[in-house]
Structure formats: structure tokens, C-alpha cells
Amino acid sequence: MAEKKIKIVVAGPYAAGKTQFINTISEIETVKTEARTTKAGEKEKKDHTTVAMDFGRIKIDYEHTLYLFGTPGQARFDFMWDILGKGMVGLVVLVDSTDPATFHEARRIINFFEARYPAPFVVGANKQDLKGAWSPEDIRTALDLGEEIKVIPLIATDKENVKRVLLELLEEISKYI
Numbered sequence: 001m002a003e004k005k006i007k008i009v010v011a012g013p014y015a016a017g018k019t020q021f022i023n024t025i026s027e028i029e030t031v032k033t034e035a036r037t038t039k040a041g042e043k044e045k046k047d048h049t050t051v052a053m054d055f056g057r058i059k060i061d062y063e064h065t066l067y068l069f070g071t072p073g074q075a076r077f078d079f080m081w082d083i084l085g086k087g088m089v090g091l092v093v094l095v096d097s098t099d100p101a102t103f104h105e106a107r108r109i110i111n112f113f114e115a116r117y118p119a120p121f122v123v124g125a126n127k128q129d130l131k132g133a134w135s136p137e138d139i140r141t142a143l144d145l146g147e148e149i150k151v152i153p154l155i156a157t158d159k160e161n162v163k164r165v166l167l168e169l170l171e172e173i174s175k176y177i
């Protein structure tokens with residue numbers, strides 16, 4: 001039987017954990033396009049940043065395979081959102097739950113995809129293992145999301161956690177097909 005490809009985009013602000021999310025779950029070695037961070041305000045956070053995309057893949061049953069595309073988080077690469085959004089059937093928006101300064105950017109990303117590539121999406125409230133992480137409900141309020149949008153607690157280094165987010169998204173997608 002022909003393989004059915006399901007294109008999922010993983011978006012979110014800088015350092016939200018998008019590359020980590022795809023690394024944790026991909027069956028193939030993730031294709032990464034990371035460069036060293038150079039800008040003030042960015043390199044204090046981490047050494048590397050995605051400049052084009054991440055790509056990972058996971059087979060979910062005998063005929064369906066998820067193709068996961070991670071966006072770059074930094075606003076200066078946001079032209080990639082448009083390229084990666086084409087043909088996507090679902091979106092995961094990750095936020096660093098410990099970094100409320102990035103929530104506004106997360107909202108901007110949601111607005112972009114809702115306007116340009118409307119598709120079911122879920123929000124991953126990432127880094128729940130860290131002190132000071134906002135609860136999913138508080139993040140829902142901060143991002144002004146309706147009750148119908150799932151905001152899922154997440155630790156992106158944990159495979160079961162990542163799997164759960166993808167299953168929740170697939171459940172949302174299945175409502176439309």
C-alpha cells in the first residue's frame with residue numbers, strides 16, 4: 001500500500017524546544033540546519049539555533065507516516081514559515097513555559113498560521129520540568145486561546161510526552177477528515 005504522508009509543522013518562539021521535540025521522536029536522524037548563535041540576547045541562551053528547518057519522520061501505522069518540519073524560531077528567518085507551511089495538515093506550537101517574554105511571539109506565530117495556512121493545531125507547554133514553568137491553563141489565558149484549543153503539558157526530551165502531543169494533534173486532524 002502506498003505510504004500516506006502527513007505533514008506536520010512544529011513552530012514556536014526562539015529556544016522553545018522545536019529541534020529537541022523532533023529529535024526526541026524522529027526515527028531517522030533529524031536533518032538539522034543549525035548555526036552558532038551570534039546575536040546578543042540569543043547566545044546567552046544557547047550555542048546553536050535553527051536557521052532554515054528541522055526535518056524528522058515517524059511511521060505511525062502500516063500506511064501513515066508523519067513528516068515533521070521544525071521552523072526557525074528567530075523572527076529574521078520567518079520567511080521560512082511560509083515555505084514550510086505549504087501543504088501542512090496540522091501544527092504544533094511550542095512555548096517555553098518558563099519564559100513569558102516569548103508568549104507574545106507565540107501568539108504572533110499562531111496568528112500567522114491561522115491566516116495563511118489554517119489547520120488544526122495544539123500548543124505544547126514545554127519545559128514543564130523546570131522551576132517557574134507556567135501551567136497550561138495560565139498559558140492558555142496568556143495566549144488568549146479558546147477552550148477548544150488543547151494546551152498540553154510537555155517535556156520535549158521525553159519520548160512519551162512528545163508522542164502524546166502528536167496523538168492529540170492527530171485526533172484534532174481526524175475531526176476534519
Ligand SMILES: Nc1nc2c(ncn2[C@@H]2O[C@H](COP(=O)(O)OP(=O)(O)OP(=O)(O)O)[C@@H](O)[C@H]2O)c(=O)[nH]1
Nearest residue numbers: 014015016017018019020049050073127155156157
Ligand atoms: N529542561 C528542558 N530543556 C529543554 C526542553 N526542551 C528543550 N530544552 C532545551 O532548550 C534549549 C532550546 O531547545 P531547541 O530545541 O534548540 O529550541 P528551538 O525551538 O529549536 O530553538 P531555535 O531553533 O533556535 O528557535 C535546548 O538547550 C534544549 O535542550 C524541556 O522540555 N526541558
Ligand SMILES: [Mg+2]
Nearest residue numbers: 018019049050
Ligand atoms: Mg531549532
